[in-house]
Amino acid sequence: MTVQGLIDAIPLSVFHLDDPDRPVEGGYCGDLLSWVMGRAPAGGAWLTIMSNVNVAAVAALADTACVVLAEGVTPDPPLLEKARAQGITLLGTDLSVYDCAVRLGGLIEA
Amino acid sequence: MDDCITLTYAVEGGDLTHAGEASSGVKQALRKLGLDPSVIRRVSVCMYEGEINMVIHANGGTARVDVGLDDITITLTDTGPGIPDIEKAMQAGFTTAADSVRDLGFGAGMGLPNMKKYSDEMKVESVLGVGTTVTMVIRIE
Numbered sequence: 001m002t003v004q005g006l007i008d009a010i011p012l013s014v015f016h017l018d019d020p021d022r023p024v025e026g027g028y029c030g031d032l033l034s035w036v037m038g039r040a041p042a043g044g045a046w047l048t049i050m051s052n053v054n055v056a057a058v059a060a061l062a063d064t065a066c067v068v069l070a071e072g073v074t075p076d077p078p079l080l081e082k083a084r085a086q087g088i089t090l091l092g093t094d095l096s097v098y099d100c101a102v103r104l105g106g107l108i109e110a
Numbered sequence: 111m112d113d114c115i116t117l118t119y120a121v122e123g124g125d126l127t128h129a130g131e132a133s134s135g136v137k138q139a140l141r142k143l144g145l146d147p148s149v150i151r152r153v154s155v156c157m158y159e160g161e162i163n164m165v166i167h168a169n170g171g172t173a174r175v176d177v178g179l180d181d182i183t184i185t186l187t188d189t190g191p192g193i194p195d196i197e198k199a200m201q202a203g204f205t206t207a208a209d210s211v212r213d214l215g216f217g218a219g220m221g222l223p224n225m226k227k228y229s230d231e232m233k234v235e236s237v238l239g240v241g242t243t244v245t246m247v248i249r250i251e
């Protein structure tokens with residue numbers, strides 16, 4: 001499943017799309033940045049409700065395939081700016097983190 | 111160690127909007143060198159956690175990264191308050207982070223444990239009132 005595939009199927013809104021064809025392998029749910037840094041798999045989708053600018057650095061350094069802001073959260077303007085500058089795919093959904101993860105899991109396994 | 115490249119960065123204290131820039135710079139440099147993604151990932155984790163600690167806990171410092179043929183050594187030096195009990199600071203979950211930085215997602219007390227986990231060697235030297243130096247070695251397989 002690619003990033004674009006998730007956008008279409010979950011579906012997700014797009015704040016910034018860098019590489020629609022990047023495959024998504026697994027995921028991680030979390031808001032504490034050091035947990036994400038230490039545990040999120042490279043190439044995974046990171047589901048969070050954190051919207052500050054530091055999300056961009058963590059996503060870039062952990063090399064996640066995309067960040068999904070759940071629960072209707074929108075990115076703070078500096079985060080969106082940094083996502084654009086650093087080529088980080090930033091997506092959104094009104095779903096809860098749990099519901100989004102359930103759908104993601106079903107799609108990745110399929 | 112045969113040094114190929116040395117990278118140095120000044121890390122500003124307190125400024126969480128630009129925190130992580132040194133780590134991003136290191137990542138880009140290692141990518142250009144064509145290093146294995148898993149090595150880059152380990153260096154990125156160690157470097158970011160150490161950089162953030164200098165920003166949040168030590169009012170900034172300097173980062174030096176020596177890229178050798180066999181390993182990468184990260185040296186983070188600050189003139190912050192120092193760490194009173196290093197053993198305690200290394201424990202998962204221990205934090206003295208203020209509420210203002212916790213609101214941003216920091217302060218899980220997982221930074222030093224991450225650095226330990228993702229490096230092959232780690233040394234923390236700290237003198238109260240003088241500063242802290244963290245050295246991490248990541249071996250290139």
Ligand SMILES: Nc1ncnc2c1ncn2[C@@H]1O[C@H](COP(=O)(O)OP(=O)(O)OP(=O)(O)O)[C@@H](O)[C@H]1O
Pocket residue numbers: 033034035159163164166167168188190191192193199200204205206207215216217218219220221222223242
């Ligand atoms: N460079 C430093 N100077 C002074 N104190 C430090 C330094 N690095 C770490 N500490 C102390 O060690 C504690 C634990 O650090 P650690 O990185 O594990 O967690 P944290 O920074 O509090 O939270 P997290 O890294 O999960 O966001 C810190 O809360 C702080 O008290």
Ligand SMILES: [Mg+2]
Pocket residue numbers: 159162163217220221222
């Ligand atoms: Mg820390």
